[in-house]
Amino acid sequence: MRIALFITCVNDLAFPATGIAVTRILRRLGHTVDFPADQTCCGQMHANTGYRAEALPMVRNYVDVFDSYDAIVAPSGSCTAMIRDQYPRLHPPATSVAARTYELSELLVDVLGVTDVGAEFPETVTYHPTCHGLRMLRLGDRPLTLLRQVRGIKLVELGDAEECCGFGGTFAVKNPDVSTAMLTDKCARVRDTGARVLAAADNSCLAHIGGGLDRHRSGVRAVHYAEILAETGASS
Amino acid sequence: MSHPVAPATGGGRIRTPLPFPTAAKPAVADPQLRANLHRATRTIRAKRARVVDEVPDWEALRDAGSAIKADVQRRLPELLEQFEASATAAGATVHWARDAAEACRIVVALTRAAGADEVVKVKSMATQEIELNEALEAAGIAAYETDLAELIVQLGEDAPSHILVPAIHYNRAQIREIFQRRMPDAPADLSDEPAALAEAARVHLRRRFLSARVAVSGANFAVADTGTLVVVESEGNGRMCLTLPETLISVVGVEKLLPTFTDLEVFLQLLPRSSTGERMNPYTSMWTGVTPGDGPQTVHIVLVDNGRSAVLADPVGRPALSCIRCSACLNVCPVYERAGGHAYGSVYPGPIGAILSPQLTGVADNASLPYASTLCGACYDVCPVKINIPEILVHLRQQAPHPPAERATMRLLSWVMRSPRRWAAALRLARAGAGPLGAYRQRRTGVRTLRRLPWPASAWTRSRDLPLPAPQTFREWWGKQ
Numbered sequence: 001m002r003i004a005l006f007i008t009c010v011n012d013l014a015f016p017a018t019g020i021a022v023t024r025i026l027r028r029l030g031h032t033v034d035f036p037a038d039q040t041c042c043g044q045m046h047a048n049t050g051y052r053a054e055a056l057p058m059v060r061n062y063v064d065v066f067d068s069y070d071a072i073v074a075p076s077g078s079c080t081a082m083i084r085d086q087y088p089r090l091h092p093p094a095t096s097v098a099a100r101t102y103e104l105s106e107l108l109v110d111v112l113g114v115t116d117v118g119a120e121f122p123e124t125v126t127y128h129p130t131c132h133g134l135r136m137l138r139l140g141d142r143p144l145t146l147l148r149q150v151r152g153i154k155l156v157e158l159g160d161a162e163e164c165c166g167f168g169g170t171f172a173v174k175n176p177d178v179s180t181a182m183l184t185d186k187c188a189r190v191r192d193t194g195a196r197v198l199a200a201a202d203n204s205c206l207a208h209i210g211g212g213l214d215r216h217r218s219g220v221r222a223v224h225y226a227e228i229l230a231e232t233g234a235s236s
Numbered sequence: 237m238s239h240p241v242a243p244a245t246g247g248g249r250i251r252t253p254l255p256f257p258t259a260a261k262p263a264v265a266d267p268q269l270r271a272n273l274h275r276a277t278r279t280i281r282a283k284r285a286r287v288v289d290e291v292p293d294w295e296a297l298r299d300a301g302s303a304i305k306a307d308v309q310r311r312l313p314e315l316l317e318q319f320e321a322s323a324t325a326a327g328a329t330v331h332w333a334r335d336a337a338e339a340c341r342i343v344v345a346l347t348r349a350a351g352a353d354e355v356v357k358v359k360s361m362a363t364q365e366i367e368l369n370e371a372l373e374a375a376g377i378a379a380y381e382t383d384l385a386e387l388i389v390q391l392g393e394d395a396p397s398h399i400l401v402p403a404i405h406y407n408r409a410q411i412r413e414i415f416q417r418r419m420p421d422a423p424a425d426l427s428d429e430p431a432a433l434a435e436a437a438r439v440h441l442r443r444r445f446l447s448a449r450v451a452v453s454g455a456n457f458a459v460a461d462t463g464t465l466v467v468v469e470s471e472g473n474g475r476m477c478l479t480l481p482e483t484l485i486s487v488v489g490v491e492k493l494l495p496t497f498t499d500l501e502v503f504l505q506l507l508p509r510s511s512t513g514e515r516m517n518p519y520t521s522m523w524t525g526v527t528p529g530d531g532p533q534t535v536h537i538v539l540v541d542n543g544r545s546a547v548l549a550d551p552v553g554r555p556a557l558s559c560i561r562c563s564a565c566l567n568v569c570p571v572y573e574r575a576g577g578h579a580y581g582s583v584y585p586g587p588i589g590a591i592l593s594p595q596l597t598g599v600a601d602n603a604s605l606p607y608a609s610t611l612c613g614a615c616y617d618v619c620p621v622k623i624n625i626p627e628i629l630v631h632l633r634q635q636a637p638h639p640p641a642e643r644a645t646m647r648l649l650s651w652v653m654r655s656p657r658r659w660a661a662a663l664r665l666a667r668a669g670a671g672p673l674g675a676y677r678q679r680r681t682g683v684r685t686l687r688r689l690p691w692p693a694s695a696w697t698r699s700r701d702l703p704l705p706a707p708q709t710f711r712e713w714w715g716k717q
Binding site for chain 2: 007009012013015017019023035037039041043045047048049050051052057058060061065131132134135136162163167170171174175176177178179181182183207208210211212215
């Protein structure tokens with residue numbers, strides 16, 4: 001199976017550790033991963049802010065870059081949802097490649113049939129199901145299924161877990177007061193758990209929640225769950 | 237049938253006087269209001285979830301509700317004429333109103349013709365939408381709200397902030413204060429116990445029911461094949477209005493039609509469970525024209541367009557007309573919970589308001605509302621008629637006027653990101669530009685984030701640290717493999 005990694009623009013620039021983690025997990029499981037260098041951005045920010053025409057060139061580029069692969073994996077629920085849910089409507093020739101694009105937990109659990117990726121992570125972790133993964137991709141408990149197999153991990157439940165953190169892409173800057181109010185409540189629920197690590201499937205949401213946690217010096221670290229799955233306890 | 241001109245947009249209380257982000261500020265800053273909304277929405281949300289989970293064919297019911305409404309929208313002109321014929325044959329008089337102002341003129345004229353200077357009102361979104369109370373008052377006719385929550389809002393000279401629970405923004409201490417200040421017959425020692433407040437309202441309203449000669453209602457459903465109107469309620473005050481006065485005037489949005497009486501089977505299951513979280517609502521009133529010797533002997537129905545034909549003309553936005561005003565989307569919306577209903581500037585708040593109001597008025601008149609959502613999708617999950625609210629929000633954002641600076645930025649980013657070569661160069665530039673800064677920060681503070689940036693980035697850094705580009709982008713790491 002030819003697997004390609006779609007890193008996403010935000011991860012490429014600000015969260016390379018997540019992409020490195022995905023690469024390590026898949027290689028550890030014996031798969032070869034390609035990183036086609038011509039990839040850019042899925043176009044979600046443009047499409048969801050009302051700039052569909054400006055998003056279309058990115059959609060076309062995605063088709064050009066990824067159409068030849070059997071499976072494309074993206075470490076982002078929200079970018080994957082953009083591709084799977086919106087691409088077929090925006091650009092019908094993208095329908096086929098969209099259906100072959102998976103969020104990491106879908107690729108591992110559904111396509112590769114793996115739930116134990118051989119990870120070890122001795123920390124207390126709480127998991128926030130980000131909205132597009134939860135309600136558009138219907139990831140269900142796939143990410144948690146993977147996390148439960150991690151050796152040494154202590155998973156604690158997040159209160160009001162399914163409530164949006166208030167990021168919402170450009171919402172965070174267009175509606176800063178409401179966004180901050182939602183963030184404050186989410187950060188409080190995270191702190192209530194006593195976890196030292198907050199995990200999620202989207203670094204954009206994590207940058208928002210983690211940015212709020214850092215601002216209040218909560219001591220809670222926000223990490224993409226791929227980075228937990230990549231840990232083996234051995235120094236890397 | 238083809239329209240020679242584009243369908244007219246609507247008037248009334250459906251426009252935001254202030255942009256949503258500005259209008260939301262007072263609510264976000266009011267801890268009492270936040271607490272009231274938090275408690276109330278979570279209580280209804282939990283009740284709804286309980287009674288929905290126990291219905292084995294809930295998803296099939298949602299599909300049926302959605303399909304019936306889509307059918308109505310496809311055949312609206314034909315069904316409206318059928319409804320008019322059925323209702324007229326049963327003794328009702330049907331009036332047609334193009335917009336809010338015309339609907340108000342018709343109701344004022346009918347009330348005057350009945351020789352009345354006061355009306356009792358059944359809770360109705362349509363009459364709130366067309367600002368009927370204000371029009372009646374201007375014509376010297378007193379309008380008395382009889383739904384408990386609408387009464388509270390009216391006495392408080394306030395506006396409703398929720399479709400189902402118009403006074404959701406008040407707690408009971410605040411309600412007691414309003415009653416004592418504004419209700420002349422309230423007992424001097426009124427407590428804030430719910431039973432005591434309800435009793436005070438009951439005594440106050442009973443006199444109105446017994447003296448009123450004209451009632452004004454809306455309708456939850458209008459059945460085309462029988463000419464029947466249906467009102468679904470909890471308190472029974474609506475039924476008082478629908479049965480005691482001699483004249484009944486019902487203001488009904490044209491989208492309220494159902495093709496047949498048996499279609500009610502679907503909606504009378506969907507509505508109570510989605511709205512109040514009850515298996516069945518206490519009072520369902522149905523009337524078909526005039527029944528000699530029983531109930532109102534003069535029955536008028538005012539069918540209102542007020543922008544609905546414009547919504548109908550847009551195939552993507554059209555499902556907004558399927559809304560049955562249950563409020564389930566308001567009760568799960570994290571934005572509504574923090575911003576409150578008044579921030580939406582329309583009688584239709586919350587997620588449904590964010591897609592309905594801009595379509596009724598034209599998006600330019602409510603340009604901030606399609607952006608009043610994180611697109612989290614909780615509303616779509618609970619909608620009993622499966623309105624894909626996030627999809628329609630994104631669709632309306634296409635039509636919203638975009639700020640010039642934002643448009644320029646988006647175009648520039650699109651130009652960069654559509655080209656693999658330009659994007660790779662931009663990544664190098666961003667990393668190189670921020671790299672030393674990030675490294676410096678990391679040495680000094682241990683974190684690679686920025687705490688304070690000038691406008692417009694301050695909209696982010698006011699409440700969250702901003703992550704800086706990594707010292708090495710992912711593609712650089714990959715290239716070194």
